[in-house]
Amino acid sequence: MENRSNYKKFLLLWCGEFISSIGGGLTSFGLSIYIFQKTGSAASMGLVALLSFLPILLLSPVAGVLADRYDRCLMMMIGDGMSGLGLVYILICMFAGEAGLYQICIGVFISAVFSSLLEPSYRAIVTDMLSKDEYSKASGMMSIAGSARYLISPMIAGFLLTISDVKLLIIIDICTFILTVICTAVVRSSRIVRQKKTTDSFVQSFKVGWKAITEKKGIFVVIMITSVITCFMGAIQILVEPMILDFQTGKVLGIAETVCASGMLVSSIFIGIIGIKKNFTRILSISLTICGLAMIGFGLKENIYIICCFGFLFFFMLPFANNCLDYLARTNIDADKQGRAWGLISFLSQLGYVVAYAGAGLLADKIADVRHIGIGRGAATVIIISGIMLAIIATLISRFRSIRELESGEKNE
Numbered sequence: 001m002e003n004r005s006n007y008k009k010f011l012l013l014w015c016g017e018f019i020s021s022i023g024g025g026l027t028s029f030g031l032s033i034y035i036f037q038k039t040g041s042a043a044s045m046g047l048v049a050l051l052s053f054l055p056i057l058l059l060s061p062v063a064g065v066l067a068d069r070y071d072r073c074l075m076m077m078i079g080d081g082m083s084g085l086g087l088v089y090i091l092i093c094m095f096a097g098e099a100g101l102y103q104i105c106i107g108v109f110i111s112a113v114f115s116s117l118l119e120p121s122y123r124a125i126v127t128d129m130l131s132k133d134e135y136s137k138a139s140g141m142m143s144i145a146g147s148a149r150y151l152i153s154p155m156i157a158g159f160l161l162t163i164s165d166v167k168l169l170i171i172i173d174i175c176t177f178i179l180t181v182i183c184t185a186v187v188r189s190s191r192i193v194r195q196k197k198t199t200d201s202f203v204q205s206f207k208v209g210w211k212a213i214t215e216k217k218g219i220f221v222v223i224m225i226t227s228v229i230t231c232f233m234g235a236i237q238i239l240v241e242p243m244i245l246d247f248q249t250g251k252v253l254g255i256a257e258t259v260c261a262s263g264m265l266v267s268s269i270f271i272g273i274i275g276i277k278k279n280f281t282r283i284l285s286i287s288l289t290i291c292g293l294a295m296i297g298f299g300l301k302e303n304i305y306i307i308c309c310f311g312f313l314f315f316f317m318l319p320f321a322n323n324c325l326d327y328l329a330r331t332n333i334d335a336d337k338q339g340r341a342w343g344l345i346s347f348l349s350q351l352g353y354v355v356a357y358a359g360a361g362l363l364a365d366k367i368a369d370v371r372h373i374g375i376g377r378g379a380a381t382v383i384i385i386s387g388i389m390l391a392i393i394a395t396l397i398s399r400f401r402s403i404r405e406l407e408s409g410e411k412n413e
Contacts, residue, residue: 006129009187016183018145023176025153030166032241033250042242046361049238052108057350059116064343065205072121073188077181079117084177086111091170119346124339139326140272143319150261158254209340212333218402226349234356235386236295239379246376247302260311268319281404284324287317288394295387299380328406
């Protein structure tokens with residue numbers, strides 16, 4: 001009964017993050033179109049994506065320490081609630097006239113600083129609330145919440161942009177923060193999150209977190225491989241919009257993104273109900289290999305139907321990979337160290353996104369200029385190259401004995 005009750009409370013917490021994900025997706029979609037219409041540059045879109053991500057990456061180790069030192073629900077409430085300040089700033093600039101690129105960059109940067117508090121606390125709370133048998137299902141549900149910004153938001157945003165503009169999307173996003181904070185507050189008031197807090201100094205906490213992810217060789221190897229993989233996967237995340245907008249409208253883009261992301265919904269529901277029981281390393285390798293092949297097909301032609309088919313396949317395989325990575329790390333790190341560990345894991349594993357966000361747009365613009373083609377085909381070229389590299393690296397994962405040993409709990413030499 002207790003586990004069932006805790007899972008229901010987890011679902012309430014999940015609902016808050018689900019709503020927040022939809023709101024964030026609305027703003028991200030709206031700003032992407034706004035920036036592309038104003039600048040016509042993939043590099044400008046990449047710059048905004050970079051500044052909305054970099055603070056989360058750089059501050060994740062600090063956020064991990066805070067997650068183990070203070071109330072994790074409170075950290076989530078502060079992160080969700082205060083991240084709206086950056087959006088309020090962008091909204092004020094838009095009502096005053098037009099928001100320039102630098103103003104949008106400032107706003108998303110401020111929002112990201114506070115959002116950095118969320119991830120380590122959210123992941124650690126799952127360990128606090130649930131039993132080991134429920135981890136896989138919870139991970140599937142978390143994937144569904146994460147997919148909402150790609151599945152639900154684009155279609156809603158595409159429709160709303162036909163009757164209004166990006167300001168309405170930002171206002172809705174700001175309102176979702178209120179609902180998210182309320183859901184987290186209810187979970188916090190139930191006092192079911194039994195967190196063992198650390199009293200270590202920040203330096204000691206970093207050392208503990210570092211030891212937690214390095215004492216088993218397999219965990220650190222997984223993190224480093226993931227960092228390389230995120231570099232290639234980041235390319236499709238940042239370039240899909242300029243690629244499609246170069247030959248289609250924002251409304252079609254919204255529908256296409258929803259169709260593609262529905263693949264993530266299908267597989268996340270499957271994992272959330274059934275879960276993955278074994279062969280995590282093999283499934284991780286296969287799923288990422290297929291993701292790479294899907295990226296190659298995604299960029300082949302300016303055909304929205306082909307793009308949607310390969311995009312569906314790409315997003316369908318992501319939850320399998322995320323679930324396996326989550327399980328391998330969660331089951332090999334002590335619960336009272338998970339805040340610090342997840343902070344460092346987030347920092348190291350997502351370094352590749354920094355490279356992708358900083359360079360993919362510039363590379364797409366350069367290829368388009370040199371080959372005298374549109375920005376969309378330049379973006380497609382970068383996506384194809386990234387897919388080839390991702391598929392090659394993914395096939396090598398199952399060859400690492402230290403990673404395979406994480407499933408059996410054997411001690412790494």
